[in-house]
Amino acid sequence: MTPPSRTTARETKLRVQGVNKVFTRDGKSVNVLEDIDLEIRDGEFVCLLGPSGCGKSTLLNIVAGFTPPTSGQVYIDGEPVTGPDPRRIFVFQERGVFPWLTVEGNIGFGLFRLPPKEKARRIAHYVKLVGLSGFEQAYPAELSGGMKQRLEVARALAVNPDMLFLDEPFGALDSITRLLMRSELLRIWEAEKKTILFVTHDIEESVQLADRVVVMSARPAKIQRVVEIDIPHPRDISSPRYLKLRDGIFEEIGLAHKV
Amino acid sequence: MQLRRWEPTVLPLLTALAVLAVWEIGVRVSGTKVFPSPAEVGRGLEELLRKGLLWRYTADSLLRVGSGYLLAILVGIPLGLALGWYPLAARAANPLIQMLRPISPLAWIPVAIVLFGVGNESAVFLIFLASFFPILVSTMTGVRGVPPMFRLAGANFGLSIAALLRRVVFPAALPHMIVGLRIALGIAWLVVVAAEMIAVDSGLGYLVIDSRNAGKRYDLVIAGMILIGLIGLGLDIGMRRLERLKSVRWGFLND
Amino acid sequence: MLAWDILIRWSPGGLLPRPWEVVQGLTELAQKGLLFKYIVASLFRVTWGYVAAAVLAIPFGLMLGWHRRGELALNPLIQILRPISPLAWIPISILWFGVGDVAALFLIFMASFLPLTVTAMNAVKNILPTHLNAGRNFGLSPAQIVLKVIYPSVMPQLIAGLRITLGIAWLVVVAAEMIAVNSGLGFLIIDARNAGNRYDLVVAGMVMIGLIGLVLDLGMRRLEKLKSLRWGYASE
Structure with missing residues (x-):
């Protein structure tokens, strides 16, 4: 496994390479993350989408340097992540x-x-x-x-910081406040030009916010599909394009989790 | 059941009057020569005040409690932070702590006298012991109860371990610690009375035991008890005030 | 243990015993039958004083917590009596009951009664109104509400209060025995010192006090771990 070269690092802000995570509890080992590969460009807004408990928060904790992966490596600006850092x-x-x-x-x-x-x-x-x-x-x-x-x-x-990691930040808010917070976050993101990785279990939220939505599968979590949301902000949440993308993701989640 | 306006002030007064009345009647009916009536206790207090003993004994007791308690804080809080932070150290120290903690501080009296002789140092040592363990243990459990989220957030901003302890772990554990500090102060106040009965010849505990031994002055015994109660109440109210400070109060709101 | 041994060897005076001497002291006490007798005496006092206090204080406190007028009337008195060190009652208890078991029992009773009353009172006040309303909503009779809502709600706090109070009672019995009676572990300590500076027996007594205190505390903590109570201690 070689670190990514300097030239790709310019546009690639974050690279997750072959990350696996195994938790051992009561002598039994549980596979939480399996072979995660992901690249995020500088200034991009990416949502990690999946139901609660699927391991997306674990992935975010690994990316942030709070938890080491069992195998694999995370690079930010071409440097391997070894711990938390005030730059993110x-x-x-x-x-x-x-x-x-x-x-x-x-x-x-x-x-x-x-x-x-x-x-x-x-x-x-x-x-x-x-x-x-x-x-x-x-x-x-x-x-x-x-x-x-x-x-x-x-x-x-x-x-x-040049990156923000948000772990279901609006989950505990009422739905009206949540809508306001989303547009607030988009405003701040456009003003401050940060790279944002946003974990959520809310399909609508991911489609409203992200440049790309990473749909995660059930345990052990794999990347099921990556959906590009090619609608400019502010997004019209009743436009046919928006609804089509949203329904596509909904179907994808249904396939992955049989809800 | 709607309370009328006058009830919060009048009801406690009625109780006080009733207690005094029962006391007075009890003394008269039994015809006791030893047990004093409320008025005699009042005169006893006045006598103490006149002789200047009231202030001296109160100051002596408070000084002993203050120094032993302060010493316990200075040793207990840093040690508790360290033991709470390093689980391995805590596991090594825990058997010793659990063994020493339930020994009544008063059981140390003979040892204190061997180590420090009869006098102030013995009393301060006993108060130190009595308050040290509650402070140590509440700091330890306080630190261990700090939500991991707070530590991670602190570490995320690039804090060193020392800074993390000072700026995150300490304030996060403070509400829990303050409860321990309040309990410790209550025990310290209990112990100083006992220590003064045995190990020294001044202070409110000495007043109570000496008034009995030297001439059965039970009016002074009860005057001393009332002083002990009032000062203990004052200390407790002061500590509860601390719990209401805004930087601590969040720990007591259950929302 | 090692640190203790070395410390004693270095310390001047030679009064404090080494670990081994304490063990010898303990066996000596056991052989004379004093160890068992004193432990039983101390435990006997604590148990009766404590149980009597609990039996009276808990219903009393529950009632005060339920009736606001009662609390209003009595709380100031309780708050003034409570911080009076139980030991300050020693002269009074000796005056009333003479030197002996009853005086010691009275002290332990005084030490346990007020803290337990306050705990019970606060426990009632902390019952969630939602729980009471839910109970009424399901049509429970007042007796059923006491049995099915109030009792389980107050238990966690009561048990915690009982544990702390037992610790205080154990502390007080030692002090009471030092002054008011001539048996028990507190008496052992003070007597061993006064009669011939037998510091090996002093420390032996301290070790026993510590061990029994530990066992009492562990027993009470066991109670707190019962599933029907644990919800009251789990933070969230």
Whole structure:
């Protein structure tokens, strides 16, 4: 297995090569991921789609460097991933904001290397970007679910990472807030030009957001199919093209999981 | 059952009056010469105040509790953080902790006297022991209960282990630790009274036992008990105040 | 153990015993039959004081938690009495009951009664209104609500309170025995010191106190692990 060459690294941001993951529990080993190969281009928005428990979160944890793969390798910018790195920030499924810090404290959490002035400037910028102005001194317990999720995205963006990993970030929100958060995320993505890998079990969500949807199969998870969503933003969710892509993915999931 | 406006203030007052009345009647009916009436206890308190003993004994007791407790915090919290963070170290230390912890701090009195003699150091040592284990154990379990998500998020931002402990693990474990600190302070207050009965000759515990031994001054015994109760209540209320700080309160909201 | 041995060899005075001497002390106590007698004496006191406190305090606390007026009236009194170190009651208990078992029982009772009352009171107040409403919705009678909703709801907190209180009772019995009676493990410690500086027996007594305290705590924790209670401790 050779690392990808420098020339391909320019457009390829992330490469997952032959990744397998086996968990051992009570002496029994369970195959969670099988032969995952995936490439993501710089600035791309990719959704990993599959039902809960299929292993897509495990894949995201491997890509983020939190868990090592059993075999295979992940490369980002041509370098093998060996651990978590502030250049790529993970936004958690459950609310990962620190409840003991204020909004400002949370956004400034990763900015400990900056001089105070620059730190304050960045905090102010991202408070505004995610629409939390007026809540700078509030604690997470005083915020709504949507605000907490935006706060976590702001905390991630503040350290200016070039990749974001999001693990079902909107799963706990009500459906109206969820719709708003999606367009918010797209706005931020277009403004900040990040590469985004987004895990979800929501077909509509994946088709609304992603440039490409990676459909994962049931355990052991394999990549069932990759669907290109070639509709420009903002997407009309009643257009025939949108419905066709959505129904195609729905069928694909049905085939893979027999739901 | 709607409460009327006056009830929250009047009901406790009625109880207090009833207690005092029962006490007074009990003393009169039994015709006891030893057990004091409420008024006599009041006079006892006043006598202590006049002689300057009230402040001196209270200050002595608080100083002992304060120093032993502070020492326990200084040793217990860093050690608890370390043991919570390194599971292997915790497994090595756990049998010793589990063995020492249930030994009543008062059972250490003879050992304390051998090590430090009769005096302040013995009392401080006992309070240290009494508060050390609750603080250590609550810190350890607090650290172990920190959701992995918080650690991962901290590590993701490139924090060193020291920074991770200080900026993530410590604040995340703090709500749990504060409960331990409150319980430890309660036990420390219980132990200082006992230690002062045996190992030193000042403080509120000494007041209670000395008033009995030297002349059966039961008015002073009960005055001492009331002081012990009020100060203990004050300490507990202070600690509960801490639990309400915003940077900690999240740990007690069950949402 | 090794550290203990080395530490003692180095420390001046030569009063504190080495591990082996403590084991010899323990066997000596066992041979004289004192070990067993003292353990039984201590356990006897704790059990009766504690059980009496539990039998009275739990129903009392449950009632206070249910009736807000009762809580309002009595809570301030409880809050002032509670932080009085149970040991501060020693002079009073000796005055009322004389030196002997009853005085020690009274102290343990005092040490356990108020914490248990407060635990029971809070446990009732923490019952989820939704659970009560669900019970009423299914048409349970008041007695059935007590049996099927209130009782299982308060058990986890009650057991936790019982465990902590048992620890305190065990602490207090040692102190009470040092002062108020002439048998039991607390008496063993103070007597071994006063009568001839037998520090091997002091430490032997401490080891026994630690072991029994540990067993009591483990037993109570076993209770907390029962499936019907465990939900109350699992965080989420």
